[in-house]
Amino acid sequence: MIKSMTLELRPRLQICNAFIHLNKKVNLTAVKVKLSKENIEITIENKTVIFLMKFIKLIPDSLSALDVTKNWICFRAQIMSDPLLGSFKTQIITNLTFNTNLLKDSIKNIELFNTGKCHIMCTFCKNILSRDIYIKRILPVPDINYDPSEWFCCKHNHSSTNMYNLIPLESDIFYGSFFFIIHASLFNHNLKVDENVVICSRCLHYLGKIHTDNSFKLWSCSVDYNSLSNSTIKNATDPFNDFLLAIKTSMTGIFGEEIILQYFEGKDSHSLTIKPMDWHLNLMIEPKDILCNNIVTLQRASVVKVLYKYETNKNTPDSVNKTYCEVSFLVIKAGLEHLLTSTKRFPQVYRTAIDYNVGYICLDNFINNT
Template sequence: MSLRYVCVEVRHNLRCANVFLQFDHSLTETEFLKIVVENDALTFREYSTATRVALGKFFTAEARTISNLTVEECNASFRLTITNEPAQGTADNKENQIDNKRKIYITPKPNIEEGSQHIVLCKNCKCELSTTLQCRRVREFPSGSIDVNEFFCHHGPKFDEVLVPQLTDFFYGFQFVVLNSELSQQQVKMKDKHVYCRRCLQYLGENILNDNAMKLWMDTLLLKCQPNDKDDTIINVVNEKVTPTCQLLHKIIDDTLVTDVAGEPLLQQMHFCKVLLEATFPCRKRKYLLLQVLEKQLQVLRNTKPLAHGSHNNNNVLQVQLEQCKSFKLLYRLLDETEDEGGGDDKRGEKDSGETSSTSSTSSDSMLLKNWKEDMSIHVLKVSPTLFGTLLDELDENALLLPELYRYTHDHFQLSYIFYED
């Protein structure tokens, strides 16, 4: 069977399920394909084989309710009307109640204790990036999403001095650490406020607070523990219980959540928010990812691995069991620094009509990015280039589950998912 991926969006409150299918070749080349909707399964039949996707333990599909059928190249999609099982509806309500009370620790504390001794290492080449750090204070660093000077109406403290860590301080934030620059002056290389490993030239982070401190990305670092009279042990800066991309989306939701005086979220069913992600790459160029989170707890059924050819039983029927997970559903768009600067005007007279159109598109992209930066309601978050690239790759891959008709918007945003365990 040519079916490779199945993704089912389940909305019990609307009594519907959207089914997205991805095949390994264009459906225009398929001579025969029949979709059969049963109460507890979907069956896809070809001439000699069939694939049966079990759905009974998640919901009951109503027969003859298939609608909005779309077929496009390697993708197909349609909508089903479903019947909620009483137990399922009760479980969903309990999940929502638990989720409303659950507080995800967005910025996990690093694997470092006050009073311990550590040396910071480059994760790429294991080169020592600091002298021995006597950790007397381990503190969370301000996120930077809000200017702390705004808390004072007149003559507030000079935060460029107050926030500088001492030689015995280990400050941390979301996916970054902040250390005193004197700890690593001989072990790193500086270029235009960017910090690189002196041995392998891996990009580590940037200088901040008038070059008195360094903000280093956690995904570029390791820690060497130095216990007394024992062998050195190398550990990660933090223990990741969830994937970094999922943790990033949870942070976005947490940062944009509006709560009442009791700390309970307002407008619980409204998950829409906008976020501008910024990353600086080793070449000192910046890229931006414009995100619009549409849903944050969308129930999804899917297969995590491609359906294998030749795995049919004696009746030539491939039995498929889907896994249940939650997902963020969002729109995204990638913009480069050149678009931010609106480059290309100097050569406008030399361009033909096609290139002029490209310049016009670049100008509109530059204006879009400018508007997002100036919008006070849009959260701006700086992330490491590694996390930026990982998130973009995951979005690009998951976007392929959707037909192009649903994948792109008129303003060139792309629709995709970030999946996470329930």
């Protein structure tokens, strides 16, 4: 009967907005909504579903702005003041950050390489892309938004240090949050180059790009590493984890900021622009598995409510409130799929704002990829 249930909690205003998506169209006369302190009772054509809420208490007679359109039920209700959520004067924020240990785990670093020699493989078809690699140094490099005054390389002039003039030796691996930079001579004929794109010759997946004349930049979500000393395989990172990491590492907290994820493929470009509206929004939603009964216990989720837009071959003018992050196309795809799914939690009339879509980024989905 019910596809999804979404309650946006606004504790400082002591209200919640409800969006209920039904399996079929209904008329207003066939719908009855009843509020109790700890549950919401929805009756549709003599079938009743009760939604239990553990974390908030409703004011029973506060139902307002009820709207039943096609297969959507929307309304607003007041919630009681709760020290766990805040009050008119204060707001208590929970689940503000990612698990920092998981963020560290998302960067594949030195564990595998310390075991001896290894191979680099395509994660999609397991094609071996390199000859035997003997790694002596694994070094981090700055991202595109780094502050030159806070980072330098001892082998380069401090005033001219740039990640694009840092070239790894054959025994080096440079890494960033979403990529590795490796000397080009380490690869075999199973890796081919088309313009500036690095491609697996077997499955034709795009694995990275040319970094300099002597090095390749490979995306962490596209390659595996196989240790030849103990047959251990370090799998590629999950693209959606990389998407969440990109959001976390790119955000500045500036009002009106924009995070622009970019991918370049030859002369073509792809971008996903994200404008955070509410960094710390708590939802009450249906559980992943809904049992076939009339009582459903809602679960709490911490999300970022955003405006987002996907574009191709679009020149974006630079601005002080824009943060750019170059990622794999798989990362943009995974993030866009997540956002499009979240947009379906809104009725059609609430899904867009000017030329942007409205959606959620669920921080709780950040999982360990090891």
